[in-house]
Amino acid sequence: xxxxxxxxxxxxxxxxxxxxxxxxxxxxxxxxxxxxxxxxxxxxxxxxxxxxxxxxxxxxxxxxxxxxxxxxxxxxxxxxxxxxxxxxxxxxxxxxxxxxxxxxxxxxxxxxxxxxxxxxxxxxxxxxxxxxxxxxxxxxxxxxxxxxxxxxxxxxxxxxxxxxxxxxxxxxxxxxxxxxxxxxxxxxxxxxxxxxxxxxxxxxxxxxxxxxxxxxxxxxxxxxxxxxxxxxxxxxxxxxxxxxxxxxxxxxxxxxxxxxxxxxxxxxxxxxxxxxxxxxxxxxxxxxxxxxxxxxxxxxxxxxxxxxxxxxxxxxxxxxxxxxxxxxxxxxxxxxxxxxxxxxxxxxxxxxxxxxxxxxxxxxxxxxxxxxxxxxxxxxxxxxxxxxxxxxxxxxxxxxxxxxxxxxxxxxxxxxxxxxxxxxxxxxxxxxxxxxxxxxxxxxxxxxxxxxxxxxxxxxxxxxxxxxxxxxxxxxxxxxxxxxxxxxxxxxxxxxxxxxxxxxxxxxxxxxxxxxxxxxxxxxxxxxxxxxxxxxxxxxxxxxxxxxxxxxxxxxxxxxxxxxxxxxxxxxxxxxxxxxxxxxxxxxxxxxxxxxxxxxxxxxxxxxxxxxxxxxxxxxxxxxxxxxxxxxxxxxxxxxxxxxxxxxxxxxxxxxxxxxxxxxxxxxxxxxxxxxxxxxxxxxxxxxxxxxxxxxxxxxxxxxxxxxxxxxxxxxxxxxxxxxxxxxxxxxxxxxxxxxxxxxxxxxxxxxxxxxxxxxxxxxxxxxxxxxxxxxxxxxxxxxxxxxxxxxxxxxxxxxxxxxxxxxxxxxxxxxxxxxxxxxxxxxxxxxxxxxxxxxxxxxxxxxxxxxxxxxxxxxxxxxxxxxxxxxxxxxxxxxxxxxx
Numbered sequence: 001x002x003x004x005x006x007x008x009x010x011x012x013x014x015x016x017x018x019x020x021x022x023x024x025x026x027x028x029x030x031x032x033x034x035x036x037x038x039x040x041x042x043x044x045x046x047x048x049x050x051x052x053x054x055x056x057x058x059x060x061x062x063x064x065x066x067x068x069x070x071x072x073x074x075x076x077x078x079x080x081x082x083x084x085x086x087x088x089x090x091x092x093x094x095x096x097x098x099x100x101x102x103x104x105x106x107x108x109x110x111x112x113x114x115x116x117x118x119x120x121x122x123x124x125x126x127x128x129x130x131x132x133x134x135x136x137x138x139x140x141x142x143x144x145x146x147x148x149x150x151x152x153x154x155x156x157x158x159x160x161x162x163x164x165x166x167x168x169x170x171x172x173x174x175x176x177x178x179x180x181x182x183x184x185x186x187x188x189x190x191x192x193x194x195x196x197x198x199x200x201x202x203x204x205x206x207x208x209x210x211x212x213x214x215x216x217x218x219x220x221x222x223x224x225x226x227x228x229x230x231x232x233x234x235x236x237x238x239x240x241x242x243x244x245x246x247x248x249x250x251x252x253x254x255x256x257x258x259x260x261x262x263x264x265x266x267x268x269x270x271x272x273x274x275x276x277x278x279x280x281x282x283x284x285x286x287x288x289x290x291x292x293x294x295x296x297x298x299x300x301x302x303x304x305x306x307x308x309x310x311x312x313x314x315x316x317x318x319x320x321x322x323x324x325x326x327x328x329x330x331x332x333x334x335x336x337x338x339x340x341x342x343x344x345x346x347x348x349x350x351x352x353x354x355x356x357x358x359x360x361x362x363x364x365x366x367x368x369x370x371x372x373x374x375x376x377x378x379x380x381x382x383x384x385x386x387x388x389x390x391x392x393x394x395x396x397x398x399x400x401x402x403x404x405x406x407x408x409x410x411x412x413x414x415x416x417x418x419x420x421x422x423x424x425x426x427x428x429x430x431x432x433x434x435x436x437x438x439x440x441x442x443x444x445x446x447x448x449x450x451x452x453x454x455x456x457x458x459x460x461x462x463x464x465x466x467x468x469x470x471x472x473x474x475x476x477x478x479x480x481x482x483x484x485x486x487x488x489x490x491x492x493x494x495x496x497x498x499x500x501x502x503x504x505x506x507x508x509x510x511x512x513x514x515x516x517x518x519x520x521x522x523x524x525x526x527x528x529x530x531x532x533x534x535x536x537x538x539x540x541x542x543x544x545x546x547x548x549x550x551x552x553x554x555x556x557x558x559x560x561x562x563x564x565x566x567x568x569x570x571x572x573x574x575x576x577x578x579x580x581x582x583x584x585x586x587x588x589x590x591x592x593x594x595x596x597x598x599x600x601x602x603x604x605x606x607x608x609x610x611x612x613x614x615x616x617x618x619x620x621x622x623x624x625x626x627x628x629x630x631x632x633x634x635x636x637x638x639x640x641x642x643x644x645x646x647x648x649x650x651x652x653x654x655x656x657x658x659x660x661x662x663x664x665x666x667x668x669x670x671x672x673x674x675x676x677x678x679x680x681x682x683x684x685x686x687x688x689x690x691x692x693x694x695x696x697x698x699x700x701x702x703x704x705x706x707x708x709x710x711x712x713x714x715x716x717x718x719x720x721x722x723x724x725x726x727x728x729x730x731x732x733x734x735x736x737x738x739x740x741x742x743x744x745x746x747x748x749x750x751x752x753x754x755x756x757x758x759x760x761x762x763x764x765x766x767x768x769x770x771x772x773x774x775x776x777x778x779x780x781x782x783x784x785x786x787x788x789x790x791x792x793x794x795x796x797x798x799x800x801x802x803x804x805x806x807x808x809x810x811x812x813x814x815x816x817x818x819x820x821x822x823x824x825x826x827x828x829x830x831x832x833x834x835x836x837x838x839x840x841x842x843x844x845x846x847x848x849x850x851x852x853x854x855x856x857x858x859x860x861x862x863x864x865x866x867x868x869x870x871x872x873x874x875x876x877x878x879x880x881x882x883x884x885x
Contacts (some may be wrong), residue, residue, distance in 0.1 A: 020049040020056075020104045020837065022113035024811075027098070028302075029083075029485050029545075031423070033117035035158075035194025035300050038090030042083045045100055045113065046815045047837035052857070052877030054837040055079060058103040063088075065096050075103075079838060082789055082813045083547045092122035093156060093243050095196070118194050120300040121158055121241075128255025130294040132162065132212075132237030132262075133287050139163075139213035139267045139391065140287055142238045144260045146206045150246040155201045160192035160298065162237035164215035164270070164391050169200040169208050177305035178390055178418055182452040183216045183465075184299075184489070185509040186232040188496040191301045197242065208254075212236050213270035213391040221272060222511045223369065223462040230511040237294070262287035267391065273371040273461045275353075276336075276389035279378035281346065302492070303485040304421035306451055311338070312415035317407070318398075320362045325401045327413060332397040332742040332765050334448030334458040335418040337375065338388040340411040341404075345381030349403040350374055353396035355459060355764040356739075359754025363400045367762040371461040384411050393418060395448060395459030395765050397741065419447040425811035426480035428776055431804035435724070437736050439776070445743040445767035446477055453490055453509070457745065457763035464507040465490065468530035468583065469768045472705045474537050476773040478544040479783075479810045487541055488550065494534060495557045502564030504531035526564060527582045528608040529702045534561040535615040539622065546789020546813050551622050559631075562619050565612045566638070574645035576608040584608075585663045587746055588700030589730045600698035602663040607702055609646045610667040616642060617671070643673055655681030662689050663703030669714060670706040683714045695722040696730055697747075705771035712779040712798050720775065721801035732772055743770040781808035781819050786842065789813045795833050796844040796869065799823045814839045815876075831881040835874055844869035845881050856880045 024046040027033035047056055061073040061084065071088045081102075090096060099114035133140055157174060159167055160181045167174040174195050181191045200206075213219070214236060220229030241255040264285040269277035315330035332355050341349055353373045358364040365373070373394050377387045396415075404410060424447075428439045449455045453465035454473070470490070477483050490508060497510040503525035505512060512524040525531075538554040569576050584604035591598045620635035650658040655678040657664040665686040668674050674682055690696075699707055708720040727733050730747030738750050745766035750756055778784050782797035790812035797806070799821060809818035815836030822830040828846045835841040847853045850865045855872070857879060863871045872879075 019108055020047050020054055020102060020110045022100055022102055022110050023048050025113055025115040027117045034196065035118055035120040037300050038092055038119035038122055041086035041090060043100065044082045044813065047081065047102060048815065049837050053875030055105045056081060056102045056838050057105055059100060061098065061100045063096055063098045065094060081838060090119055092119055092124040094119050095154065118156065118196060120194055126241060127253045128239055128241035129257045129291055130237050130239050131256045131260055131289055131291050132235055133290055134235050135287060136214050136218045136234055136236055138264050139211055139270050140236050141263050141265045142210040142212065142260055144208050146208055146254045148201050148203050148206055150203060150248060152198060152201045152244055153247045154245045155198045155242055157195040157197045157242045158192050159240045160190055161212045162217045162233055162235055163212045165210055165212045165238065166390065167210040169197060170206050172200060176307055179306045182305055183509060185493045185497050186217055188297060189299050189493065190296050192298055193301050193305065210238055210240060211267060212238050216272060219271045258289065258291050262289050270391035272392055275372055275374040276392045277376040278387050278389060280380035280385055281378055302489040306418050307421035309417040309419065314413055321360055322362050324363055325404065325407060326363055327399045329397055329415045331444065333415055333417045334395050335393055335416045336389045337399060338414045338416050340384050340386050341377065341379060342384050342409045342411055343379040343381065343405065345379065347379040347403060349377045349401065352400040353394040354398045355396060357398060358756060363398060364756065367760060368459055369461045369760045393451065393458065417447065420450045420452055420486055422486055423482040424480060425482050428808045430806040434733055434736055438732055441740060441742050442770035442773045443480060444741060445765055445770050446480060448742065448765050449767050450486065457766050459763060459765065464511060465509060466507050467504065467533040468701055471533035471536045472701055472768050473771050474540050476771050479777045484541065484545045487537060491537060491554055498557055498560060499525060502560035504534050504561055506530050523581060528611040530583060531561060532611045532615050534558055535618040539618045543785055543788050546791060548625055551625055555622065555626065558619055558622065562615050574642045575649050576605060576612050578605060578608055582608060585700035585702045589698035589747055600661045602659050602661045606650050606658055606664060607667065610671055610673065613639060613642050613646060613673060614671045646673055655685065662686060662707060663699045666699065666703045666707045666710050669710045683716065687716055687719050690719055695726050697723050698730065701768050704769055705774065708772060708775035709779050717798040717800050725801050743767050777808045781806050783808055783817055783819050790817060790839060792840045793817060794842040795819045797821045797828060797846065799826050799828050802826060812836060829883050834878045835876045837876040839876060841874050843872045843874055845883060847883050852884045854882045
């Protein structure tokens, strides 16, 4: 017996270390699942193990409500860990616990891992009433006292609004979300949020207060003059319901109704573009209450709402040549400031926001166009006063203070960055500090523009969900962040805003839907490369996250868009006949006073035809995944016809593509449009073009996201590195040399002498060109998915540019994948890879032969050697390779 105990004590730590662990539990892809629809629930989890080649053989799930089993799966022999469907419908307005355990390929069961979630109101009727006002010039406070009669067992609040709301109970702010209920196509879908407020309620009279400002709903959104801004309505409304379960089992519902009071208070003004005014001298002014008979299509919140991130501290206090007091936060960011100010009663402090200083070192706001982007604070004179505007947001690095009687009166200052609350899960670093700064710029650009919708820019009178920008950047975004629910929600808005003809608006939500006279807009529709987000994003989403339900849900929208394009071409021999204005290769490099035709103009018609074919091919592949044989056959045949039309119209027999631009060749090669015999010629022409521009990139939005991957895929990584490391404009490094801390809208947003474009379309935080990140992760480091969700993946690095090392990692739906290489003279000598459980990785080690590679696992044999790579097929674990001569 003693011997058995001794043996157990010796081997137990080893057994525990080897046992698989279950982590990262998600419901409907959300780690904090508060307010999901109980009729449609799915579960996901990640395996962790220190044992190599760990896979899942079986799982078991149990769902409980108030400690009672609602459903249990029993042992299910499956390796599925992503999107496991719950076969039963769960009750509305309920908290559930769930737990899961798994059996690995050694037949060892894990410990149980558990989490909880809240279901939404679902189909249950709302008992609260919409209340509000038609006075939209000022934000409105809604207030009431709740009489809580007994000890509370559970309380759940459901809140939405026309405008942006911020709610509190007994003076305590509800939740960590900001700019709620977020931005959707409000007339068709309005989100509400679900909060567990059990800890907020105790027996007695409890004050509830909700501040609602116009926000996206009635504040006016769009670029141009205020009179032209799009409004969903001309009201400010609130809908709030608190469902209470008492300890004795009885229930009560509190909701907005005619007994609530409305007033104007200290937040006197709030507007997305123009800023916020807070007065500590403001007195309550009663507002007439309206109780409209309002029907609004309400939905649960699908994605992670906006949250705060770590604050920024000032790095420099500046007195400009114009004698203005300016604070530099050192980073172009999106959010607002939090300040503590001392002053006299009635002092008015104005804070202006800017991304850059002009060439003279003065504060510059010319690129904001009509957006005022100003915080105004009125002091009470009572000690140190705190101000934090949170019903607007700004894009800024620099703050100009006006009205301070002394700089010392600015007691403290922080920049508060905000973005949608998904996890940032990807990382990249290397031996080149400038490229590390580029990576930071990509990340900051993504964070700043992913505010509930993927906006183009965060500072000027625009900030819209431009479709082209979103599809261009999606693959970079999905490596860096867990953006699956973020884009699911946005794609649903695309679906409801898509026209009956199949045309996709250029911004989602569609603020171009109506002209100023109220008529339907028919011009800003169907721009290829932009509208193709309807097919490109669902497909890339499926590949990134491995859940085919995104294809099922978006299939009708995808079909409608391709049908729209077919209708535009069928009378023209399948050559795209552009009847609407298109953007083409937007913001390509162009030369001032171009007398010899050096500007890189790619035909809009050619771009349209390329994206037309790509969308057809995506539909063909989607039909295969969804087992739609007739659709597969139809789109296969259509692809051949449209590709033939492209070749006849735009490509000569010798491989010259119309326009002879970088983008023309990149689109043809990336979308696989050329016959094998012309591919080599196209690559040679592409490289020749790049060399003719002295290794400068000349592509615009549509070509930039693909160019380096195309070069690498066709054996010219050396040219891709030349583009990456180019220091002069146009290039990725040039903005960094000019002090950029985010990605610019233009290659030359700031000229070498510090002068700036005067046309107003000049954002210094515009993520599209940050799509180079996709090449860094997928080609330079070499991490790519082979099967959807990285269930099967490849790691095939490409060294160059005299980098000594590179490393990238991302948390896939199956766990963390990491790859690192170290090189001498552009020859990789060492590699390290980390492969998630339940996956297979095809690892390609650059080498001169099979015998040149040593691996840290005895008996591990490569599969083959081909094209300068030794190929291993590996299960989970960490592996290191050393490459000899």
